Amino acid sequence: MNTRMTAVKGAPTTSSLAFKPFADIEKLIAHLRPFTETVTINKGDVVHYYEGEIRQCWLLLSGSVALHRRGDGVVLNSESGPFIIGVSSQLCSEHLYARAxxxxxxxxxxxxxxxQIVANEGLWEPFSRLLIYTVSRIYEHCSQISQMSAYDIIRLQLVELLQEPDSVRLNTTAAAYIKSRTYLSRSGIMRILSELRTGGYIAMQRGVLIDIHHLPLKY
Incomplete structure (x- = not known):
C-alpha cells in the first residue's frame, strides 16, 4: 500500500487527490458487486467502454488506470482502486479511453x-461525491497545465507522482509520467529534473522518483 500521502515541503497540500471519497466509493461498490463478475486486465491493456453496443462502466477493485484523451493520448487523470470508471463521462465516452x-x-x-441501481437504492449522495471528486481531479489537471510555467507544471506533477501507488511510481520514470500528462518537451522535462536532482531537491534512481526533499516555489 502507498503510504506517501504526506505533505511535501515547498509543495501544494490541497490536491483534490487528498479528498478522494473512499467511503462513498466503497458504499457504491458494495451495492453493485452482486451484479458483476471480477476480471483481470493486464498492464498496458485498454479498458473498453463498450461491449458490442452496450455502454459499460467498470468497478476498479485494485490496481491503477490512466484516463487518456483520444487523438493526442494526453493523460487527464489517473486513479487507483477503489474507483468506478465510466460513470462521470456518460455523454462523452467516445473522446476518452482508459489504460491499465x-x-x-x-x-x-x-x-x-x-x-438503475443508483436510483433504486437511493445512492445519489455517494454518487454525487464521486462525480465531484472526478471532475475536480480533471479540472485541476487541465487548469494547472494551461496556466503555469514549465517548472510549476513539473513541480506539481512530481507531487502527484509521489502520491501514486508504489506499484506505479516505481515502474514509471518521472520524465515519462510528466510527458504523458503535459505538452512539455521531453528535453525540457529532463533538464529541469536533472537540475532538481543535482540541487538535492529530489532523489531519483534510474529516472524513477524516490523522494522529494524540498521543491522551491520558484526555480
Missing part, C-alpha cells in the same frame, strides 16, 4: 444497470 498502469482487477457492468 499495472495488472488490475475490475468488475464490468452495463452503465444502464449502474444508473
Amino acid at each position: 498502469l499495472e495488472d488490475v482487477e475490475v468488475a464490468p457492468m452495463p452503465l444502464a444497470l449502474f444508473n
